[in-house]
Amino acid sequence: MNFLEAKILSDAVVKPGNILKIDNFLNHQIDIGIIRQIAQELCQRFSDAPVSKVLTIESSGIAIAVMVGNLLNVPVVFAKKSETANSTDEKYLSQAYSFTHKKMNNVYVSRPYLLYSDRVLIIDDFLADGQAVHALIDIASQAGAEVLGVGIAVEKGQQQGGRMLREAGYRLESVAIIENMDCQSQTIRFREQL
Numbered sequence: 051m052n053f054l055e056a057k058i059l060s061d062a063v064v065k066p067g068n069i070l071k072i073d074n075f076l077n078h079q080i081d082i083g084i085i086r087q088i089a090q091e092l093c094q095r096f097s098d099a100p101v102s103k104v105l106t107i108e109s110s111g112i113a114i115a116v117m118v119g120n121l122l123n124v125p126v127v128f129a130k131k132s133e134t135a136n137s138t139d140e141k142y143l144s145q146a147y148s149f150t151h152k153k154m155n156n157v158y159v160s161r162p163y164l165l166y167s168d169r170v171l172i173i174d175d176f177l178a179d180g181q182a183v184h185a186l187i188d189i190a191s192q193a194g195a196e197v198l199g200v201g202i203a204v205e206k207g208q209q210q211g212g213r214m215l216r217e218a219g220y221r222l223e224s225v226a227i228i229e230n231m232d233c234q235s236q237t238i239r240f241r242e243q244l
């Protein structure tokens with residue numbers, strides 16, 4: 051069992067609707083030690099990838115992405131879910147259905163922050179049905195940037211996102227993959243990773 055699986059077993063709460071609550075170390079309060087370890091693990095798994103930019107989506111992906119960007123010493127761009135009045139830049143636009151908020155979000159990145167020459171590592175906290183990651187891949191492809199891979203803290207293996215990305219040929223690394231979880235008994239089982 052790795053450090054993140056152990057942390058999930060000790061701290062996470064399984065909520066109805068296949069939601070894992072890890073507010074005390076990732077989604078509300080941020081445990082810097084755990085986030086640092088997640089980032090180090092992802093950087094090690096992508097150590098051969100010549101990443102020029104880290105791309106994530108607000109808000110919970112940002113903490114991990116910043117830590118990864120810090121280790122790789124590359125800029126971090128986060129896609130926004132609402133258009134701000136103070137940005138007049140042209141934007142790349144995609145859409146993602148939010149698994150946790152049950153609504154469709156527009157997702158934006160200002161054009162100057164993603165270039166044709168960029169080699170992108172996509173980072174997010176959770177992978178469920180893959181909506182958020184697909185929106186980020188769409189935005190990267192609109193920019194003509196190359197997606198080198200996708201790094202995730204917690205993949206929920208019983209949802210389709212991971213399978214779809216792997217079948218589409220993307221390099222996907224998840225620090226913890228949940229095989230199944232049950233909110234009645236509060237049991238969580240992880241997929242074995244080599």
Ligand code: 5GP
Nearest residue numbers: 068069070149176177178179180181182211
């Ligand atoms: P997807 O787009 O892959 O369906 O869902 C991923 C996004 O939804 C992540 O960015 C994450 O914020 C949120 N999410 C999905 N499942 C969970 C979950 O079980 N717990 C939490 N805290 N967030 C989740």
